[in-house]
Amino acid sequence: MTFKRTNPLALAVLALLSERPMHPYEMAQTMRERHQEKVIKLNYGSLYTVVESLHRHELITASAVQKAGNRPERTVYAVTAAGTAELHDWLRELIAVPAREYPRFEAGISLVGLLPPADALQVVTRREAAVGEQLAALAVLLEKLAGMGLPQLAWIELDYRMAMLRAERTWLAWFATATREGTVGGYQDWEDRHR
Amino acid sequence: MTFKRTNPLALAVLALLSERPMHPYEMAQTMRERHQEKVIKLNYGSLYTVVESLHRHELITASAVQKAGNRPERTVYAVTAAGTAELHDWLRELIAVPAREYPRFEAGISLVGLLPPADALQVVTRREAAVGEQLAALAVLLEKLAGMGLPQLAWIELDYRMAMLRAERTWLAWFATATREGTVGGYQDWEDRHR
DNA sequence: TCCCGTATATCCGGCACCGAGTATAGGGTC
């Protein structure tokens, strides 16, 4: 069986190991330090599952089993040539080919007609505020990272996310206005259904 | 145990049943007809799991077990009062509170520095084209839906998605240019690492 | 009348994922 590119955590593991050999717990630490866990979902259970899977497919090797004192044994892994190839190819695919994803907000907004217009307006406004806060927080973080001397390329994904959040906020503002003023297509029927 | 709002397919089920009672297979048919499966991931296995879970939590009831001829029995479900309440509350939450999600592209682009700049440029350009095609396809679909006399509110989620795709395309165009011209922050180092 | 492809309707086994649980080491405090 060929390796399945499901969990992006496996990508992170390959990327970390292409720097230097590590044991799983250390990978988690490093991801936390670098705020990588905000971009790639990390939790211990999955981490060990994913490492084992990479190992089975010979994309990484168990290079050493250290045993310092009486601590639990820790297995240090290293990436193989096949692993590096997989990393680069997967990366290319992730960037080049838009994946069909199912953002939860799309599911919600597609059914917004089930809520009374007044309720809809309220929740959309709440989201708008929340998105604004996220943008502010990101701006602060970017400031900090730039101040630490990190180049833009090191936080390019935050740049992308900010662009997306700004677009979302703009759309939300439009929708809120269109609802408030009753100019969204089908408004009359919407209001009629809820009285 | 209280019902867990994990799979949005359960939301779709509640929404469908709030129109009229249905059996699971019919729900799937209806979702397909309405292109809902593009917004909420549907597959048969999950559908039956989700319906069973809703049933266990008494958000829907098995109202009748029809048996037409010798066909497999089909269980028709109906939404309960608790189910309707759950539907509305879940909807409000989905819209009001941005969920932490992990788009695969963010994972990919965050590691783009591992690819040589020339490769990166190529894959980003490919994505830009793909996103353009998706936008074109969506525009055609919108045209068709509007032509059928459906109000904007009925395809509001497509409106949202188009806004997001446009923003993504703009960002991709910027990143491609910045890479081609070497103006992205950290470019020199990036290029140096790959020779 | 027989056959076969398609539509109807559900079921089930495997597997990835998750988060809470476990167990030891190290360091600070009284």
Added chain:
DNA sequence: GACCCTATACTCGGTGCCGGATATACGGGA
């Protein structure tokens, strides 16, 4: 030196999701 809190490192059982398997009905052509 007894105590306790945090950091280290991994394990494991439960659960939900998935996609292919199953089984019957129906319509149309040879």
